[in-house]
Amino acid sequence: MKPGAMRTEALLITKEPYYEPQGEEIALFEGAYRNKIPVLLKGPTGCGKTRFMEHMAWRLKRPLVTVSCHDDLTASDLVGRYLITAGDTVWIDGPLAHAVRLGGICYLDEIVEARKDTTVVIHPLADDRRVLPIEKTGEVLSAPGEFALAISYNPGYQSVLKDLKQSTRQRFIALEFDYPSADLERRIVDHESGVGDEIAAKLVRFAAMTRNLKGSGLEEGASTRLLVHAAKLMVSGIGARTACQGAIAQALTDDPEMLAAINELSASLF
Amino acid sequence: MDEFRPLTAAEIEDWLDEELDAALSLRRTSRQAAISLSSLARDQQDFVRHWIAIVAKTNPELAFHFANHAADGLKRMAKDDAEAWIIQTMDVYDKMGLYPAIAALAAVEAFAAGRAERARAVALEEVGPVLELFLQALSGRPLRLERGARPFTDTTRLFLPASIAERPTREENLRLYKAMAAHLWAQTWFGTFPGSDPERLMNHCRSSRDPDYACELFHALETIRLDACLARELPGLYRELRALHNRPPPARAWQSWSARLEAADATVETTYEAAAALYGEPVPERRPYQGILDGGAVAVALAERMAQERAALQAALKKLLAGKASPPEGDDRRRFSAGKERSDRNEPTLLFDGERLTAPADVRALMQSIRQDLGEIPDEYLVPAGDGDYAPESPKKVEDVWKGTYHEDGAFLYNEWDYKRQHYRKEWCVLREVDVHPAEEPFVAETLRKYAGLSTRLRKTFEALRGENAVQRRQKHGDEVDFDALIQGFSDLRSGRELPDGLFLRHRRLARNIAVMFMVDMSGSTKGWINDAERESLVLLCEALEILGDRYAIYGFSGITRKRCEIYRVKRFDEPYNREVRARITGIKPQDYTRMGVAIRHLCGMLKGVEARTKLLVTLSDGKPDDYDGYRGEYGIEDTRQALLEAKRDGIHAFCITIDTDARDYLPHMYGAANYAQIDDVRKLPLKISDIYRHLTS
Numbered sequence: 023m024k025p026g027a028m029r030t031e032a033l034l035i036t037k038e039p040y041y042e043p044q045g046e047e048i049a050l051f052e053g054a055y056r057n058k059i060p061v062l063l064k065g066p067t068g069c070g071k072t073r074f075m076e077h078m079a080w081r082l083k084r085p086l087v088t089v090s091c092h093d094d095l096t097a098s099d100l101v102g103r104y105l106i107t108a109g110d111t112v113w114i115d116g117p118l119a120h121a122v123r124l125g126g127i128c129y130l131d132e133i134v135e136a137r138k139d140t141t142v143v144i145h146p147l148a149d150d151r152r153v154l155p156i157e158k159t160g161e162v163l164s165a166p167g168e169f170a171l172a173i174s175y176n177p178g179y180q181s182v183l184k185d186l187k188q189s190t191r192q193r194f195i196a197l198e199f200d201y202p203s204a205d206l207e208r209r210i211v212d213h214e215s216g217v218g219d220e221i222a223a224k225l226v227r228f229a230a231m232t233r234n235l236k237g238s239g240l241e242e243g244a245s246t247r248l249l250v251h252a253a254k255l256m257v258s259g260i261g262a263r264t265a266c267q268g269a270i271a272q273a274l275t276d277d278p279e280m281l282a283a284i285n286e287l288s289a290s291l292f
Numbered sequence: 293m294d295e296f297r298p299l300t301a302a303e304i305e306d307w308l309d310e311e312l313d314a315a316l317s318l319r320r321t322s323r324q325a326a327i328s329l330s331s332l333a334r335d336q337q338d339f340v341r342h343w344i345a346i347v348a349k350t351n352p353e354l355a356f357h358f359a360n361h362a363a364d365g366l367k368r369m370a371k372d373d374a375e376a377w378i379i380q381t382m383d384v385y386d387k388m389g390l391y392p393a394i395a396a397l398a399a400v401e402a403f404a405a406g407r408a409e410r411a412r413a414v415a416l417e418e419v420g421p422v423l424e425l426f427l428q429a430l431s432g433r434p435l436r437l438e439r440g441a442r443p444f445t446d447t448t449r450l451f452l453p454a455s456i457a458e459r460p461t462r463e464e465n466l467r468l469y470k471a472m473a474a475h476l477w478a479q480t481w482f483g484t485f486p487g488s489d490p491e492r493l494m495n496h497c498r499s500s501r502d503p504d505y506a507c508e509l510f511h512a513l514e515t516i517r518l519d520a521c522l523a524r525e526l527p528g529l530y531r532e533l534r535a536l537h538n539r540p541p542p543a544r545a546w547q548s549w550s551a552r553l554e555a556a557d558a559t560v561e562t563t564y565e566a567a568a569a570l571y572g573e574p575v576p577e578r579r580p581y582q583g584i585l586d587g588g589a590v591a592v593a594l595a596e597r598m599a600q601e602r603a604a605l606q607a608a609l610k611k612l613l614a615g616k617a618s619p620p621e622g623d624d625r626r627r628f629s630a631g632k633e634r635s636d637r638n639e640p641t642l643l644f645d646g647e648r649l650t651a652p653a654d655v656r657a658l659m660q661s662i663r664q665d666l667g668e669i670p671d672e673y674l675v676p677a678g679d680g681d682y683a684p685e686s687p688k689k690v691e692d693v694w695k696g697t698y699h700e701d702g703a704f705l706y707n708e709w710d711y712k713r714q715h716y717r718k719e720w721c722v723l724r725e726v727d728v729h730p731a732e733e734p735f736v737a738e739t740l741r742k743y744a745g746l747s748t749r750l751r752k753t754f755e756a757l758r759g760e761n762a763v764q765r766r767q768k769h770g771d772e773v774d775f776d777a778l779i780q781g782f783s784d785l786r787s788g789r790e791l792p793d794g795l796f797l798r799h800r801r802l803a804r805n806i807a808v809m810f811m812v813d814m815s816g817s818t819k820g821w822i823n824d825a826e827r828e829s830l831v832l833l834c835e836a837l838e839i840l841g842d843r844y845a846i847y848g849f850s851g852i853t854r855k856r857c858e859i860y861r862v863k864r865f866d867e868p869y870n871r872e873v874r875a876r877i878t879g880i881k882p883q884d885y886t887r888m889g890v891a892i893r894h895l896c897g898m899l900k901g902v903e904a905r906t907k908l909l910v911t912l913s914d915g916k917p918d919d920y921d922g923y924r925g926e927y928g929i930e931d932t933r934q935a936l937l938e939a940k941r942d943g944i945h946a947f948c949i950t951i952d953t954d955a956r957d958y959l960p961h962m963y964g965a966a967n968y969a970q971i972d973d974v975r976k977l978p979l980k981i982s983d984i985y986r987h988l989t990s
């Protein structure tokens with residue numbers, strides 16, 4: 023058993039998380055929520071999916087339970103398991119069951135990373151039955167109206183082994199995320215770091231350059247998250263090139279030629 | 293003797309007398325040599341003595357000459373270069389005898405200069421890969437790097453010298469490469485060659501009294517403008533440019549024009565105005581990175597690309613239109629338009645009936661490229677292609693297809709999809725399996741040598757894939773106690789039920805259980821580079837797959853007409869990767885046409901018979917399906933698409949790799965059921981294909 027695997031953190035967000043909408047995703051999510059339809063967030067890493075969920079949880083005033091899925095995540099890690107306490111066994115809800123009881127929003131991040139058999143436990147929750155059967159206790163949890171399920175998925179990775187099954191994906195309303203437009207992204211980077219408009223604009227330009235390399239040796243270009251990291255380093259006094267090298271180039275690749283090219287780019291921009 | 297104190301001339305002379313005895317006489321002493329060597333540091337003296345002793349064993353006379361030149365050599369060169377000099381001398385001695393060797397020793401100055409140049413020279417081969425990435429990142433549109441005597445660009449390719457050694461250090465020569473590449477990129481990015489008039493520069497020069505001078509003048513002025521653009525957009529790069537070149541202040545007549553060219557609103561028009569105004573003035577010294585201009589080459593490349601991109605965009609729009617409802621009767625307004633934002637920073641947007649449309653990535657790249665040439669997407673580019681507007685195909689020469697009689701027994705018969713009738717033509721294709729004729733050439737070894745670096749890198753990444761661990765829960769025996777199971781069991785016990793017997797965890801390596809079929813295009817059009825790249829890729833793949841232990845098979849396909857479809861065996865699933873297989877890979881030769889559908893059907897049939905959790909068909913081709921008897925255009929595309937849909941129904945994942953330099957609009961449709969990748973640079977195939985495979989299966 024992994025310590026901490028059961029520690030469920032439900033977060034009631036009281037302060038508005040900063041979120042710049044890219045399109046109509048807020049209205050779409052609210053629509054899905056009202057109609058009790060689960061939501062699938064698609065998009066590359068670091069483009070604001072988690073932030074969006076925090077924002078929506080705040081808007082809808084529901085606690086948010088986030089689970090980062092990994093390839094060893096089992097159904098019991100989600101649903102719950104027995105623990106021994108003082109010679110007795112007690113049942114402890116996993117994050118999913120916890121969110122259902124609470125009427126919160128459960129966000130399963132990177133769902134395709136989880137083992138295939140794990141994905142199936144969300145099926146009855148994700149269609150109009152809206153129930154979570156707990157096999158081990160024989161209980162069937164029925165989700166209250168406030169409960170919502172959201173999952174995220176990055177379609178960029180082409181592995182045939184990690185494709186989301188049709189029977190899973192067709193239960194969801196899909197919201198597509200991408201890196202924000204240049205103006206928006208500049209505003210985000212500036213807001214998150216306080217680096218100032220001019221440098222934020224350069225970082226955004228830098229990101230666009232790395233995104234041009236996608237498919238030519240880079241799996242992904244620099245995400246908004248990486249830009250925010252670099253900007254924060256600069257605000258704390260680190261030189262622009264060094265910040266880009268550490269926060270962006272090295273985070274993107276280990277390939278020496280690619281690193282050299284990316285470092286040449288930041289050296290050219292700053 | 294003190295270990296660090298330099299030896300005195302007398303001490304050296306004593307030592308030399310003994311060592312060089314056979315070469316010395318009363319009139320020829322080691323005095324001079326000893327004096328010159330006494331001026332060296334002790335470690336240099338030891339180095340020289342070491343080598344004198346060695347050379348003397350070969351030839352005392354040569355050693356005597358070496359002793360006399362050694363001090364000079366060591367003053368000019370570091371020890372490892374000096375060592376190369378000695379070894380070269382010995383080589384000359386072995387091959388040509390004493391006197392040429394003595395001459396080689398005496399040429400120490402030239403040798404040292406050559407070594408120094410080698411040490412500071414930078415070759416395109418080493419910087420090319422990084423520069424290519426750099427350029428691609430700058431503009432999104434790939435600029436192909438090629439070797440050329442002088443640096444210039446035709447807007448599609450960028451030519452750079454094979455090596456640069458003109459600067460005193462390696463570091464500066466590297467900077468010079470980057471500066472040249474960036475400057476040429478700037479020509480393509482900041483509008484030196486507007487697509488609206490591809491022949492502009494060529495005509496401008498030709499119509500002048502002195503075309504060469506006109507070109508030089510334009511180039512000098514344009515370089516002022518471009519450098520200013522770079523200073524604004526890429527200040528770091530601009531600092532590097534400045535560091536390479538001490539720029540004299542502009543001549544009087546140039547001053548006001550310089551200022552205008554450096555202003556943010558200057559365009560190439562400003563440059564043409566300046567060129568007219570300053571005609572006759574002496575042209576200032578070239579900036580070291582500016583290269584040359586070739587208006588003629590630009591005109592050709594630009595016109596060709598624009599025609600091709602226009603057709604590609606129109607065809608893509610036609611495809612996009614296919615899914616839309618038709619407009620109300622009588623409304624014949626244009627339906628596509630482009631967002632009018634004139635900023636290079638944002639991607640161009642595509643509007644449909646005034647609404648923003650998320651275009652596929654390839655269409656966006658196309659629009660970006662068009663805007664780079666024209667500043668905007670002209671309305672006439674936004675008219676979808678009409679029906680049957682496929683790019684005209686080059687007529688293939690008629691071959692004697694039907695010669696001989698065809699025995700269909702022993703052959704496989706396959707249906708083919710006729711999209712016009714919307715059903716299959718029954719048993720339409722006759723397919724035979726034949727062996728590739730093995731070739732005994734050192735191709736495999738050469739490939740492994742050529743890609744030694746890549747091959748080790750691949751090996752590492754593939755090794756990492758192999759070692760996935762998995763934990764099996766609730767086992768009867770195992771490495772650890774399964775606490776989950778135990779606790780559940782405990783509660784079962786308490787409630788009066790039985791203790792289950794699976795209470796352990798077991799670690800095991802997850803067997804990958806993947807079977808992959810590679811289907812390789814052996815059509816005539818692969819002749820040359822593509823065929824080489826295919827074979828090289830197969831070699832690297834096999835090496836990598838051997839590490840993974842995935843089951844794999846390789847078959848080639850080609851043929852001519854539906855009556856003679858051929859599948860070439862290279863490696864069967866149950867065959868080890870052995871000498872025979874390597875010889876067959878070597879022997880893969882271009883054959884006839886590309887009838888893809890039947891090949892996919894045949895190989896999928898084979899793949900279906902293999903027990904594996906994941907089945908993968910990877911096709912490798914150089915473009916459009918094509919056969920002699922009408923299997924071209926939409927017919928071939930639709931049949932290929934259909935065959936891939938069939939594969940999908942059978943639980944086979946198909947992935948198609950197309951080696952093609954043109955952005956083809958039909959690919960997404962044809963490969964509908966499959967994922968695909970388009971590779972526009974054959975040289976990258978070996979790298980790409982292994983990369984793709986890794987992604988597909990991890």
Ligand SMILES: Nc1ncnc2c1ncn2[C@@H]1O[C@H](COP(=O)(O)OP(=O)(O)OP(=O)(O)O)[C@@H](O)[C@H]1O
Nearest residue numbers: 040041042067068069070071072073214246247250
């Ligand atoms: N639209 C946005 N509004 C505000 N901040 C944003 C937005 N998009 C990105 N960010 C910034 O980018 C960072 C990364 O975003 P986030 O963590 O939400 O990415 P993600 O899509 O969840 O990535 P992953 O798939 O890797 O989990 C945020 O912390 C935030 O600083």
Ligand SMILES: [Mg+2]
Nearest residue numbers: 071072073131
């Ligand atoms: Mg996230």
